[in-house]
Amino acid sequence: xxxxxxxxxxYAVPALEAVNEKFGVTAVITQPDKPVGRKRALTPTPVxxxxxxxxxxxYDFKKIREHADEVGxxxxxxxxxxxxxxxxxxxILDCFPSGVWNLHASLLPEFxxxxxxxxxxxxGVTHTGVTVMRTELSLDTGDILLVKRCxxxxxxxxxxxxxxxxxxxxxxxxxxxxxxKGNPALLLQDEAKATYCKKITKDDAKxxxxxxxxxxxxxxxxxxxxxxxxxxxxxxxxxxLRAEPCGMQGEKGAVICxxxxxxxxxxxxxxxxxxxxxxxxxxxxxxxxxxxxxxxKAGDKLD
Numbered sequence: 572x573x574x575x576x577x578x579x580x581x582y583a584v585p586a587l588e589a590v591n592e593k594f595g596v597t598a599v600i601t602q603p604d605k606p607v608g609r610k611r612a613l614t615p616t617p618v619x620x621x622x623x624x625x626x627x628x629x630y631d632f633k634k635i636r637e638h639a640d641e642v643g644x645x646x647x648x649x650x651x652x653x654x655x656x657x658x659x660x661x662x663i664l665d666c667f668p669s670g671v672w673n674l675h676a677s678l679l680p681e682f683x684x685x686x687x688x689x690x691x692x693x694x695g696v697t698h699t700g701v702t703v704m705r706t707e708l709s710l711d712t713g714d715i716l717l718v719k720r721c722x723x724x725x726x727x728x729x730x731x732x733x734x735x736x737x738x739x740x741x742x743x744x745x746x747x748x749x750x751x752k753g754n755p756a757l758l759l760q761d762e763a764k765a766t767y768c769k770k771i772t773k774d775d776a777k778x779x780x781x782x783x784x785x786x787x788x789x790x791x792x793x794x795x796x797x798x799x800x801x802x803x804x805x806x807x808x809x810x811x812l813r814a815e816p817c818g819m820q821g822e823k824g825a826v827i828c829x830x831x832x833x834x835x836x837x838x839x840x841x842x843x844x845x846x847x848x849x850x851x852x853x854x855x856x857x858x859x860x861x862x863x864x865x866x867x868k869a870g871d872k873l874d
Contacts, residue, residue, distance in 0.1 A: 572751050573597045573647040575667070581617040582736045583653035586674060588621065589740035590651060594747055596627050598645050602656050603631045636660040649750060651743055652706065659706060671706040672746055674739045676732075678718060679704060680765035683711035688735065689728050690768035692793035695785065699723040699731070701738045703746040705757065710767075714757035716746055727795040727813075773798040780824040780838040780873065784816035787843050799849065803874040804867065812855065813847035826871040833858035834867055 576587050577600040590596055599622035607614040615623070615631075622629045632638045639662035650667050652659075653674040664671050677687035679702040684690075691699045700720040705713040719742050723731055749755040776794040778787055778801065791814050794800040799810040802824075821827035821837030828835050835844045845858045850866070861867055 572649065572669070572747070573645070574747065575600060575642075575645055575647040575650040576618075576622075576653075577601065577650055577655040578618045578653040579616040579656045580654050582676075582732055582739070583618050583655075583674075584621050585736050585740035586651070586653045586743040587618055588625075590743050590747060591625055591627065593744050596622075596625075597647050598628045598630060600630045600632065600635065600642070600650075600655070603633050632657075635663060639663055639666060642666045649747070651747070653739055653743070659708075661708060664706060664708075669750055672716060672750065673704055673706045673711075673713070674742055674746075675702045675704060675711055676735045676739070678702060678720065679711060679715060680760040680762065682766055682768050684768040685770040686768045688732050689771050689793040691723055692726070692728060692731065693789055695789055697722065697724045699735070701735055701742045703742050704760075712760060712762075712765075714759055716749060716755055716757060717742060725792070727792045729796045771798065773801075776800045778802045778811065778873075780836060783839050784841045784843045787838055788814050788816055804871065808851040809873070810849040810851070811845055811847075812849060814843045814845045817842040817844040824873045826867060826869050826873065828869050829862040829867055829871075831859050831862075834862055836873055 576596045579602045601616045601619045604613040643666040649669040650671045678700045682690045703716040707713040791800040801810045819842045825837050833846045849855045
């Protein structure tokens with residue numbers, strides 16, 4: 572069976588490696604190189620870099636929908652996609668006789684869309700997982716081939732992404748094995764239970780201390796490592812990377828105390844104790860070190 576793998580970020584690399592090691596990958600499709608850093612140096616996606624290292628031919632189409640003939644000429648049986656980043660047309664789907672199968676980082680039909688991991692954390696779910704579904708033209712609606720579940724409570728987006736990335740690799744191998752046997756049993760998604768999530772931006776990461784401690788800590792976890800939850804201290808951006816609910820009571824947005832544990836900020840029905848931060852233009856640091864540097868104290872207000 573000839574397999575094409577389509578993916579772009581670091582998240583998709585373990586799945587590429589697993590499928591290639593088990594079955595061999597005929598070609599990789601990924602996003603074009605992009606300028607990165609202050610010097611704007613053209614940089615390949617992590618998937619492209621790994622594919623090149625593995626000696627796999629790479630196609631980095633700017634718009635895959637304009638290259639159906641080239642995709643079809645690869646002559647592959649199936650395509651496995653994982654965080655590829657482009658919508659597929661009917662012409663592209665028809666290039667693969669045994670289908671296009673997507674590794675989606677949620678328990679579909681929950682959290683269809685662009686930010687399933689962050690949205691699951693924001694929703695406070697205790698479990699999430701990876702769903703392998705047959706790709707259709709509509710967004711994440713295809714029939715389900717298999718599902719792998721995992722615990723999600725208390726993790727940052729970075730931690731949960733790393734966990735789901737490895738699960739996606741396992742799911743990809745299992746999916747190819749099932750497809751290779753022919754006529755795998757598929758499960759229809761329950762449209763009545765479908766939820767959708769949008770792309771997350773920095774605007775979504777602003778902390779509102781009028782919310783509950785649990786909501787605020789969920790937001791902080793969901794936005795770590797990107798785009799990072801933030802508030803304002805004396806007009807300057809203060810990115811918050813880790814915090815925990817705290818039972819102390821105080822004015823919303825006011826620093827109740829600041830000591831070797833970090834600093835406690837009042838919010839609705841309690842407070843949060845901030846453990847790790849990244850000041851604008853600075854480096855990641857423990858909140859207690861920020862306190863020791865006299866950068867924040869009891870009575871300060873965070874907006």
